[in-house]
Amino acid sequence: QELLQESGPGLVKPSETLSLTCTVSRYSISRGYYWGWIRQPPGKGLEWIGSIYHSGSTYYNPSLESRVTMSVDTSNNQFSLNLRSVTVADTAVYYCARDPGTVTRNDWFDPWGQGTLVTVSS
Amino acid sequence: QSALTQPASVSGSPGQSITISCTGTSSDVGGYNYVSWYQLHPGKAPKLIIYDVSNRPSGVSNRFSGSKSGNTASLTISGLQAEDEADYYCSSYSSTSTVVFGGGAKLTVL
Numbered sequence: 001q002e003l004l005q006e007s008g009p010g011l012v013k014p015s016e017t018l019s020l021t022c023t024v025s026r027y028s029i030s031r032g033y034y035w036g037w038i039r040q041p042p043g044k045g046l047e048w049i050g051s052i053y054h055s056g057s058t059y060y061n062p063s064l065e066s067r068v069t070m071s072v073d074t075s076n077n078q079f080s081l082n083l084r085s086v087t088v089a090d091t092a093v094y095y096c097a098r099d100p101g102t103v104t105r106n107d108w109f110d111p112w113g114q115g116t117l118v119t120v121s122s
Numbered sequence: 123q124s125a126l127t128q129p130a131s132v133s134g135s136p137g138q139s140i141t142i143s144c145t146g147t148s149s150d151v152g153g154y155n156y157v158s159w160y161q162l163h164p165g166k167a168p169k170l171i172i173y174d175v176s177n178r179p180s181g182v183s184n185r186f187s188g189s190k191s192g193n194t195a196s197l198t199i200s201g202l203q204a205e206d207e208a209d210y211y212c213s214s215y216s217s218t219s220t221v222v223f224g225g226g227a228k229l230t231v232l
Contacts, residue, residue: 044225046213046226047223048220062218108156111170
């Protein structure tokens with residue numbers, strides 16, 4: 001099965017941009033599927049950030065859409081998340097995951113990465 | 123505040139069965155058969171245990187089962203084991219073409 005691993009800075013300053021990359025192993029992103037980002041603030045529940053199709057089509061949570069950009073880098077078998085103008089409320093564990101939908105999204109995720117904690121603080 | 127409502131905590135003894143509820147609206151849980159459940163152990167990757175209301179992925183124990191009635195979905199774990207102690211989250215497709223999650227339920231095995 002595919003392996004997913006998140007990477008990026010663990011500390012971001014308020015008003016700056018949070019940038020994370022998810023590297024996929026044992027599967028070529030260009031072959032298909034959707035790829036998603038989900039986050040979990042400390043002590044809180046999960047929140048879907050958005051999903052991106054292997055071709056680059058994106059689907060974002062309306063609550064974050066104005067600040068989010070997702071992209072796919074098939075040459076490096078990675079997909080990325082940029083979240084602009086962050087505040088302390090964006091402090092969370094960020095997970096990347098596969099949505100195995102082939103034509104339309106399945107809107108369930110399997111497998112997931114282990115997650116990476118991003119803290120927003122000056 | 124999460125879109126879907128779950129009990130904050132549930133508990134049971136080894137061997138018992140427990141059920142975790144997940145209540146939404148007709149715009150999410152009640153309107154589509156796209157409810158999924160995830161198991162989260164601290165420090166580990168979340169694990170899908172149920173998708174599309176009642177389907178189990180390959181490799182997931184048949185002690186886990188899912189169902190739905192109206193706007194409420196349920197996850198039942200039978201033959202409770204110590205390793206089942208974890209946080210459980212439900213998720214659903216929403217009419218706004220988004221994915222919504224519950225607030226999570228912490229399962230304690232007594």
